[in-house]
Amino acid sequence: MPDMPVIAVLALEGAPGHHLTTPGLVFGTACRVFPGVSYEVRLCAAPGFRSTGGPGPALVIRPPHSLESAEDADAVLVPGHGAPRAGQPSGAVLAALRAAAARGARVAAVGTGTFTLAASGLLDGRRATTGWRHVEELAARYPHIDVDPAGTVIEDGPFCTAAGVFGGLDVCLRLLARDSGRRVAGETSRELITPLDADADSVQMAIDREVAESAGLEPTLEWIGAHLHLPLTLPQIAAHARTSTSGVTRRFRAHTGCTPLQYVLRTRLHEAMRLLRETDTPVEGIAGATGFPSPAALRHHFRRFTGTTPRAYRRAHASTARPL
Template sequence: MHTIAVLALHDVLPYDLGIACDVFARVSVPGIVCPYQVLVCSEHRSVRAGFFEIKTAYGLEEMDGADTVIVPGIADADRPVSGKVISALQKASARGCRIASICSGAFILAAAGLLDGKRATTHWLGASALARLYPLIEVDPNVLFVDNGNILTSAGASAGMDLCLHMIRNDYGAEVAASSARLAVTPLVREGGQSQYIAHPSVTDESPLQKLMQWAENNLAQPLTLETLAEKGAMSTRTLTRRFREQTGVSPLQWLQTARVRRAQRLLETTAFSIERIAADVGFGSVTTFRERFGRIVGAPPQRYRIVFQGKSARVDS
């Protein structure tokens, strides 16, 4: 059983707290009765949370045995952080515990010195303040989350869901993360160039654009162009681009590149195919281009990704 300690500070954001608790509490893993044990911990057993007052059953000492500590955002990021909270976080970090923040929770990690020299993110409204107050942090306001190994940060609100799904995938694999996403009624991937490890769902809707996307996903090995997609969809390239941006937020070719990388992720997770074969199977003209695009979208090179999700003993075909 993996123990998750969720740190509830005064004025904790209820949405952030709810995400951290609910997503992990509902994870289902075949053969494991209770994959996660979720404990809500606080310095004081009663904390404010927006319109609510929360009574917590666990104190900071419960963080000592946690595998993961999650710090949800708080309403006032300028609020001084208790020395006891800072000490508990530093102690957890020193023993190798995975520590993650949601939204303005990054300010708590920063106050504990856990983000110094690291890349991090927070809600875009607070990104400039985080960078100004803590100049040793490389603040990136353009991503949903940042994974530095044992220290992770996410942007605001629903980006906490992206981060939690990412951690579930790291712990139990892509299929479990996909099941958790469906249960939460949330997309597995939010496009836009974010570095995410979340599995890309198959397109099943019956709209013309979704049918075109399904066809493209089934023909990724082909040299697909904007003109090819427009012809297959029986529309002009201008109309195709407009509809793609309206429904996905990205251009057809941006979506296509991401679809190819997501397919490559699945092949890296489930097969022993060589990197060269996978690059060809998903439609990249060269291995060099494949490695560059994969690294830019996923945030790690293909071989490292395979080791993480298949294990170091994974066999690779020549």
């Protein structure tokens, strides 16, 4: 029988308590529900770790493993933590991340943990994300990283980054899906939703309905992507999704983490970034192709979300291979 995969969770000073416990919850649930699935989750204390941080209360804990226990891990998870943007992360932590990547392990970071992973140099030339409050700073500090302003889960090669309070849950489910398939990840996700009402059946029906509605949003997301050059309004989006404006807003928040118009803006910015990287189209042409009313509007939103200008972004990615 092959050895079970090892998931090493780095306990960094100020990491939210739920970021440290979520991997054990997700992979432990998968192991319980599916007898053929097995994982070992190790909580590894990084140098200087003393306690957890917000948004919950600080907890003083003693992780059962040291950083050296991550040396043979199949995946290494870097949680959000303390103030990783204040200075250079621990040399031991950076060495552990580089060693993990060198041996072919997967490496994931959540929220401000992306700053620590970025400091290792492993994300240079790759796409990544962090919490929406910090995307501009990440882009400014690490210009060789293609920072996605949408703040969703981003996979690029063996690296995975995510944002949000529940970004760790998204990352773990993504890793689980890669290992055991979408069905296992989906059932595990559903297992983690525990109805608290006495009428559990009605609660489960509501959950099923919400999942079905979110899944049905894909055609509307594709329609938005194909019509970015047009002025898209909330009523138009709701009409395409065949629901009310309040209903489509609720479904967008559940499915994408943002409102419909926020999603449109971020999709436009993402497409503008792609065009800047892969084409020689002038900024004026890109503004029109992506639905911005003027080049000035594109520059305003682009700087706000990436921390740089379209021209500087194109110059920084000038070495990127252009398609024939």
